[in-house]
Every structure is written in C-alpha cells, then in structure tokens.
Amino acid sequence: MKAFDRENSAWARFSQEERLDMEEYSKKYRQFLDTARTERLANKEIIRQAQAAGFKPLGEYTSLAAGDKVYWDQKGKSVILAVIGTDPIEQGLKIVGSHIDCPRLDLKAMPVVEKNKIVYFKTHYYGGLKKYQWVCLPLSLVGVVYTADGRKIDVSIGENPADPVFYINDILPHLGKDQAEKKLGEAIEGEMLMPLVGSYSEEEKTKPAILNILKNKYGIEEEDFASAELEIIPAVKSRDVGLDRSMIMSHGHDDRVCSYGNLAAILTAAPGAKTQAALFADKEEIGSVGNTGVHSSYFPDFVSELLALQGQTEELYLRRTMRNSEVLSADVCAALDPVFDSCYEPDNSAKLGYGICLCKYTGARGKSGSNDANAEFLSKIRQIFNQHDVPWQTGELGKVDQGGGGTIAYIMADWGCDVVDCGVAMLSMHAPLEIVAKADAYSGYLAYKAFFESK
Numbered sequence: 001m002k003a004f005d006r007e008n009s010a011w012a013r014f015s016q017e018e019r020l021d022m023e024e025y026s027k028k029y030r031q032f033l034d035t036a037r038t039e040r041l042a043n044k045e046i047i048r049q050a051q052a053a054g055f056k057p058l059g060e061y062t063s064l065a066a067g068d069k070v071y072w073d074q075k076g077k078s079v080i081l082a083v084i085g086t087d088p089i090e091q092g093l094k095i096v097g098s099h100i101d102c103p104r105l106d107l108k109a110m111p112v113v114e115k116n117k118i119v120y121f122k123t124h125y126y127g128g129l130k131k132y133q134w135v136c137l138p139l140s141l142v143g144v145v146y147t148a149d150g151r152k153i154d155v156s157i158g159e160n161p162a163d164p165v166f167y168i169n170d171i172l173p174h175l176g177k178d179q180a181e182k183k184l185g186e187a188i189e190g191e192m193l194m195p196l197v198g199s200y201s202e203e204e205k206t207k208p209a210i211l212n213i214l215k216n217k218y219g220i221e222e223e224d225f226a227s228a229e230l231e232i233i234p235a236v237k238s239r240d241v242g243l244d245r246s247m248i249m250s251h252g253h254d255d256r257v258c259s260y261g262n263l264a265a266i267l268t269a270a271p272g273a274k275t276q277a278a279l280f281a282d283k284e285e286i287g288s289v290g291n292t293g294v295h296s297s298y299f300p301d302f303v304s305e306l307l308a309l310q311g312q313t314e315e316l317y318l319r320r321t322m323r324n325s326e327v328l329s330a331d332v333c334a335a336l337d338p339v340f341d342s343c344y345e346p347d348n349s350a351k352l353g354y355g356i357c358l359c360k361y362t363g364a365r366g367k368s369g370s371n372d373a374n375a376e377f378l379s380k381i382r383q384i385f386n387q388h389d390v391p392w393q394t395g396e397l398g399k400v401d402q403g404g405g406g407t408i409a410y411i412m413a414d415w416g417c418d419v420v421d422c423g424v425a426m427l428s429m430h431a432p433l434e435i436v437a438k439a440d441a442y443s444g445y446l447a448y449k450a451f452f453e454s455k
Ligand SMILES: [Zn+2]
Pocket: 099, 254, 255, 284, 331, 332
C-alpha cells in the first residue's frame, strides 16, 4: 500500500481484508463511544478492558520485568497504561497521549432554579463550544453526586431509551427578529443554556416537587449538588452515517477516537524494547489544568514510580527518561470541510478518509503556543508509518490567522520528549455530535500500534 497518498482515500487503498478489519474495529469503537460517555465512564471502561488483558495496578508490583502490564488510575478521571519493555526504563518510553474529556455543559453548584413555575438546571459550559448548537436537542445527565455523609451516587438519566431526557429551548422563528439580528456567537448566551427539568406541581411552586423527585427517586438533596460532577451531554448514541456507512456520528469523537485507538493499540501491540505508555488524560479541553490534567505531576510521578521499581530513585533518572521519550500527541485535527472551504488552506488541510494526520504544529497567530515538532522526529515517524502501511497525511488547523488551537503536545515537550501531534481528522469538531471517517479511526489504531512496536 502507498501509505502517503493525496489522490486515493485510505478506504480505496485498504485490501478487502483490511476493510473487514476496519468494520470490525468500527463496531468496537462504537461500543466504546456508547459506554465511555464521560471521562469517568471512559476511565472505568479503559481500566475494565485493561484488567481483562492482564494489567494490574502499579501498587501491586514490588519489581518490574519486561512484559509486565501496569496501570495507574488518576482519581477516576485519567488513566495511564504501560507495558514494560526489555530496555531499562531510563532509555525512554514510547508514549501515546490522548484525552477523555469532551466539551459539554456542567451543572452549577446550585443548579435547580424556577421561573414562572418551570424548573431548569443552571449550567456552565465546559470547553470551546458553540452555544447555539446545544439548543433543541435531547440531553442526558451523567455523573456523580456525593451526599452529606459522603455516599457516592452514580447518576445516569437520559441514557436509557425509557428515561426522560432534558432539553434547552430556543425562541420560535416567529418571535426571533431580535435574535436573528445578533451575531451567531451571541444569539444564545451561556446563561441561557438551561435544560428543562419540570413543569408540574400541585403546589404554588414547582421546584419543591422537583426536589422531592430528586430526593425520593435518586436520594439527592439540593445541597448535595455542591459536591457533585454532573454533565449534560446529548442523549444520542453513535450512528453510522451515509449510504455507504463510511462515517460515524457521535458525541465525543474528540478525543475518544484517538483514545480508543490508543487503548486498542496498547492492548494488541507486541511488547517491545522500549516501555510503552498509553495516557488517557482529563481536562485537555480547558487547558490541561487540575490534578487530572497533563499540567499536573501525575505522569512524571508515574514514571518515577516505574523507575523506583527498577531501583532508580534519583530525579536525574526521571529527567533522563523523559528526555529520551517519544510522544505521539493523539488528538483530533480538523478535516477540510468543502462547505466551509474558505476557512481552510486546501493544499495543507487534512482530508476526511485519507488516514491519520501528522500535524507538525498547531497554535495560533504565527504558531504561538504550538509544539512545532522537529524534522528529525517527523522523519522517524514517517518512516514507521511508511514501513507499516499506515495510511497517513499531513494537516494544519485551518488557514493562517483563521483561528487555531492546541493539544497536550507542548506540555509533554516541556520535559524534553520528542513530540508530534498525530490524530484523526474530523468534521464538526466540538459540536454536540461530531463526524469521523471509519478509515481514519482505523488508521489511528494502526498508527499508534506501529509506533508502540517501533524501535
Ligand atoms: Zn481534543
């Protein structure tokens, strides 16, 4: 196969057998999408699959040998899986770093409000989303609540077809004159993103009736929302798209399409000389902050713990390991959308269905905030993909000065690792429901596996 080809799609380049493998992979990916609906549920599903494949918590090891499979659970919202290599760890890791958080609406600490006998949830949006896209959709409420005595309640309302859903209103077109004159980004404001929660009550007010339901049916008191993480996401599961079923629509492709590829790759890659590490981070969408985001110390802490199990406890070994490590920053990039072609530079945009995308730099206004990968490392990755028939392409996030974005690449590069952005190109990124091509999702898996297995 011609691994780099701007004329023929990856699907056209796949053999009949590879196309069947791609379909099989897509089925499993859709199951992952429909199960791993939030970062907490993704964390749980990744650990479940890892345990089934023989991974054990790092704390259970007193020494490490080649082939050992280790995992680290960072507060239930981020995970690291590692397969120990035959080389000493200080010679560097092969890291694929993806993220499992997605743009969504989070409930506020005091979310239940009433206006004219209609009860709503107040939300604060999470990540870079277009607010107008979140109205008039069926919505689910998923997450955790801790009660006054510290009991954990898992909440999932709207995910089961028999459940009620939530819904955010928009103004009818007949009365939308003022709204239609506003800029698109101002037509729906953040504080308007209030899902409907209830409208009936025998009493003067509706809110007490809703609080009663929350208490009797779910065991939740109003004050409990202060110790909760509850997310509003589309109550829509993944679907095949197109008469040829070549694409998948789902909430959260960014970045579960790379996260699932990362997971499938580390579970199936042959153990190598280098230790392989799959990182599934939280908080990427809001700047990788907090103690489950990549700016936190947990990844180097994990590496320090691995080194300690090989008898190397000084910090120098950690620094050496990170400096010797190679990273694929596995996050999505924008595929050229012919409907909005004026936003892209066609010769340097990724194309839907043309394979995994190597993105030398991201950033905005003159590459600012970007990792800007080294040519030497790009050369190495290119050779791996070409040798292993991984369909790949290059990409850039839109035309110069149209906008921009970032990933975890620059944070990993702060440690001195070699890093390049390498993810799936997609359409409608950060919309409630996003689109990827099956051929690209599958190419991502092939790319991460070939990288893990490389020297
Ligand atoms: Zn992302």
